[in-house]
Amino acid sequence: xxxxxxDVMPAPEVSAPAAGPGVMTGAAMLVESLKxxxxxxxxxxxxxxxxxxxxxxxxxxxxxxxxxxxxxxxxAAEGYARVTGRPGVVLAxxxxxxxxxxxxxxxxxxxxxxxxxxxxxxxxxxxxxDSFQEADIIGITMPITKHSYQVRDARDIPRVVREAFHIxxxxxxxxxxxxxxxxxxxxxxxxxxxxxxFIRGYNPTYEPNPAQVARVVxxxxxxxxxxxxxxxxxxHSGAAEELREFAHKTGIPVVSTLMGLGAFPSADPLFVxxxxxxxxxxxxRAVMECDLLIAVGARFDDRVTGKLERFSPRSKKVHxxxxxxxxxxxxxxxxxxxxxxxxxxxxxxxxxxxxxxKAWLDQIRAWDDQWPLRYKTEPGTLxxxxxxxxxxxxxxxxxxxxxxxxxxxxxxxxxxxxxRPRQWVTSGGLGTMGYGFPAxxxxxxxxxxxxxxxxxGDASFQxxxxxxxxxxxxxxxxxxxxxxxxxLGMVRQWQQxxxxxxxxxxxxxxxxxxxxxxxxxxxxxxxxxxxxAREAIREMLEHPGPVVVDFVVPEEENVFPMVPPGAGxxxxxxxxxx
Amino acid sequence: xxxxLSVLVNDQPGVLARVAGLFSRRGFNIESITVGNAxxxxxxxxxxxxxxxxRTLEQVMKQLHKLVDVIKVNDLTEEPMVARELVxxxxxxxxxxxxxxxxxxxxxxxxxVDVGRNSLVVQATGDMxxxxxxIELLRPYGIKEIARTGVTALMRGSLAKVRV
Numbered sequence: 001x002x003x004x005x006x007d008v009m010p011a012p013e014v015s016a017p018a019a020g021p022g023v024m025t026g027a028a029m030l031v032e033s034l035k036x037x038x039x040x041x042x043x044x045x046x047x048x049x050x051x052x053x054x055x056x057x058x059x060x061x062x063x064x065x066x067x068x069x070x071x072x073x074x075x076a077a078e079g080y081a082r083v084t085g086r087p088g089v090v091l092a093x094x095x096x097x098x099x100x101x102x103x104x105x106x107x108x109x110x111x112x113x114x115x116x117x118x119x120x121x122x123x124x125x126x127x128x129x130d131s132f133q134e135a136d137i138i139g140i141t142m143p144i145t146k147h148s149y150q151v152r153d154a155r156d157i158p159r160v161v162r163e164a165f166h167i168x169x170x171x172x173x174x175x176x177x178x179x180x181x182x183x184x185x186x187x188x189x190x191x192x193x194x195x196x197x198f199i200r201g202y203n204p205t206y207e208p209n210p211a212q213v214a215r216v217v218x219x220x221x222x223x224x225x226x227x228x229x230x231x232x233x234x235x236h237s238g239a240a241e242e243l244r245e246f247a248h249k250t251g252i253p254v255v256s257t258l259m260g261l262g263a264f265p266s267a268d269p270l271f272v273x274x275x276x277x278x279x280x281x282x283x284x285r286a287v288m289e290c291d292l293l294i295a296v297g298a299r300f301d302d303r304v305t306g307k308l309e310r311f312s313p314r315s316k317k318v319h320x321x322x323x324x325x326x327x328x329x330x331x332x333x334x335x336x337x338x339x340x341x342x343x344x345x346x347x348x349x350x351x352x353x354x355x356x357x358k359a360w361l362d363q364i365r366a367w368d369d370q371w372p373l374r375y376k377t378e379p380g381t382l383x384x385x386x387x388x389x390x391x392x393x394x395x396x397x398x399x400x401x402x403x404x405x406x407x408x409x410x411x412x413x414x415x416x417x418x419x420r421p422r423q424w425v426t427s428g429g430l431g432t433m434g435y436g437f438p439a440x441x442x443x444x445x446x447x448x449x450x451x452x453x454x455x456x457g458d459a460s461f462q463x464x465x466x467x468x469x470x471x472x473x474x475x476x477x478x479x480x481x482x483x484x485x486x487x488l489g490m491v492r493q494w495q496q497x498x499x500x501x502x503x504x505x506x507x508x509x510x511x512x513x514x515x516x517x518x519x520x521x522x523x524x525x526x527x528x529x530x531x532x533a534r535e536a537i538r539e540m541l542e543h544p545g546p547v548v549v550d551f552v553v554p555e556e557e558n559v560f561p562m563v564p565p566g567a568g569x570x571x572x573x574x575x576x577x578x
Numbered sequence: 579x580x581x582x583l584s585v586l587v588n589d590q591p592g593v594l595a596r597v598a599g600l601f602s603r604r605g606f607n608i609e610s611i612t613v614g615n616a617x618x619x620x621x622x623x624x625x626x627x628x629x630x631x632x633r634t635l636e637q638v639m640k641q642l643h644k645l646v647d648v649i650k651v652n653d654l655t656e657e658p659m660v661a662r663e664l665v666x667x668x669x670x671x672x673x674x675x676x677x678x679x680x681x682x683x684x685x686x687x688x689x690x691v692d693v694g695r696n697s698l699v700v701q702a703t704g705d706m707x708x709x710x711x712x713i714e715l716l717r718p719y720g721i722k723e724i725a726r727t728g729v730t731a732l733m734r735g736s737l738a739k740v741r742v
Binding site for chain 1: 587588591592595596599603633636637640641643644645646647648649
């Protein structure tokens with residue numbers, strides 16, 4: 001018996017050979033291409049324009065995690081990418097599905113996180129007609145993607161997918177978006193997997209120029225107060241081991257950006273700390289006084305440099321980066337070295353020897369002794385820094401930490417001592433509140449055996465807490481540590497310091513997080529004193545499933561030390577010298 | 579300072595938007611942009627005239643390089659180059675001024691390509707200075723409309739610098 005077709009779509013158009021061994025729909029080609037790229041996990045949310053793709057995914061063997069918002073999907077994919085180094089994969093529908101990805105795409109672009117994002121699109125004959133759930137996602141995301149494609153012929157799908165994974169994960173990694181109109185997903189054609197990738201306009205420079213390597217080695221030999229300034233590029237490049245060898249062979253101390261944390265062990269005697277706006281006093285002072293600053297996979301971001309004219313005035317600068325556009329962008333550099341950080345360090349290693357930095361290291365140590373990182377404790381009061389320290393102790397420094405954005409993020413960066421790369425997952429460049437909790441889902445799915453803790457703020461957590469359902473459904477044993485001060489803490493801190501304590505809209509209410517967690521079938525706890533916190537952390541880590549802990553901390557605690565906006569890094573405030 | 583960039587790109591939908599977007603994001607004004615097929619099938623050559631400080635321009639060029647659809651970027655400003663633009667000028671012309679205008683444009687090797695009851699359309703090609711001069715010369719007669727193509731440019735063959 002014939003059943004009536006309810007689908008308003010025209011029957012899939014057949015434009016290629018009607019039959020044959022490799023003939024399939026565009027949607028099936030997409031799934032086949034994902035398998036060939038080794039994708040076994042993706043994040044997404046279905047909708048009208050991606051129905052054919054979801055149909056092809058059904059029973060395909062690729063695990064699809066259904067989030068509760070597309071933003072949750074894209075941040076989860078970022079978390080996955082950051083702990084594995086492999087591209088995170090996202091699928092969303094056209095229009096609102098696609099636009100809900102935008103923040104995550106911008107985030108990934110800023111922090112060089114490899115993603116491959118698939119968006120559905122209305123059928124090609126409807127594009128440009130303001131049809132239902134149509135949005136020009138290619139146009140919208142042009143400034144925030146490394147590259148993007150709109151597929152107009154199903155035959156192109158295997159090549160485009162292959163190119164997208166290649167572009168996302170090579171050179172300076174980044175997000176690549178593929179927009180697939182619904183009729184292209186339904187179109188049938190012969191599947192042809194390209195043997196190799198050739199993209200004429202895309203040839204990232206991996207090998208550093210040997211002559212330039214020699215010049216850098218010479219500069220290092222001549223330096224008396226050299227300093228390694230390392231960033232996220234060391235993590236992306238997988239160069240942590242080379243960096244460790246390089247620092248130890250030369251005796252050069254290391255400061256790290258927010259994104260570089262974990263690239264060099266925090267406990268290493270050569271590690272000075274994080275630099276920049278909320279860096280340590282010793283780290284910023286070392287940048288100020290060094291005579292050779294070796295930037296490795298870092299980009300002289302304004303949160304690092306402070307006022308540019310005052311940044312590291314006494315140093316000659318070396319900049320090692322795979323992206324030539326970063327060289328000289330913010331700070332003039334005497335010795336650029338374009339190439340893969342890992343290869344650059346490896347090329348220099350046999351040529352360098354001890355630089356004779358003892359006096360320099362003693363000086364840095366003296367600064368650190370004089371102005372160490374610390375905070376005031378009060379009996380019976382739970383300090384936010386204390387919570388992070390307790391988490392660090394209780395996990396032996398081995399947990400994967402994700403964060404939201406704000407004060408808690410800075411405390412986590414400063415007080416958790418990282419051991420290895422890919423242990424630290426945070427939104428650096430874009431500063432995206434709502435990032436950390438979904439990112440923790442991706443991290444946990446990628447590393448099921450590891451402890452994943454999301455250090456969150458009470459305001460940030462409210463931005464994507466709908467994902468509690470995703471966590472519960474998938475049984476992800478994520479621990480959420482909410483540092484609850486009842487404020488948008490960093491906004492409040494700036495208002496206190498620079499707006500005469502006028503707390504405009506930074507006071508923010510929150511639901512009872514314990515009961516919220518319980519409503520999702522997740523364990524919820526609250527701690528208000530150091531004793532309660534210690535106990536809660538113990539219980540939280542022992543509990544096999546997900547846990548949300550509400551750590552209630554004082555309202556007006558500040559992240560110190562701090563370089564005030566527009567000031568030089570030698571003008572830090574809050575060093576406890578009062 | 580005025581700069582002339584030559585950009586070889588894939589002839590792909592959206593490539594013009596990608597290139598133009600980079601300029602606007604850096605606060606760069608594009609004075610003119612010309613696009614057409616290049617010597618090889620599937621490629622287009624853009625000639626972009628812009629102005630701005632050297633450091634920002636260097637950044638724009640590096641960012642252009644990063645676009646996957648951009649094959650090559652050349653700054654022709656300091657290079658020996660041939661830069662030409664075409665202009666159409668509709669100028670008011672009466673029976674008395676018509677011979678005068680015809681005579682006037684001769685040294686410019688310009689041509690009259692349309693004659694109307696009250697106007698002429700003058701066509702000229704040349705570098706920007708020549709076109710500017712011609713326009714100024716015709717202005718007293720009353721210019722009704724101007725259409726300029728913008729500069730298109732190539733590096734000269736005979737004098738091309740040898741890279742050491």
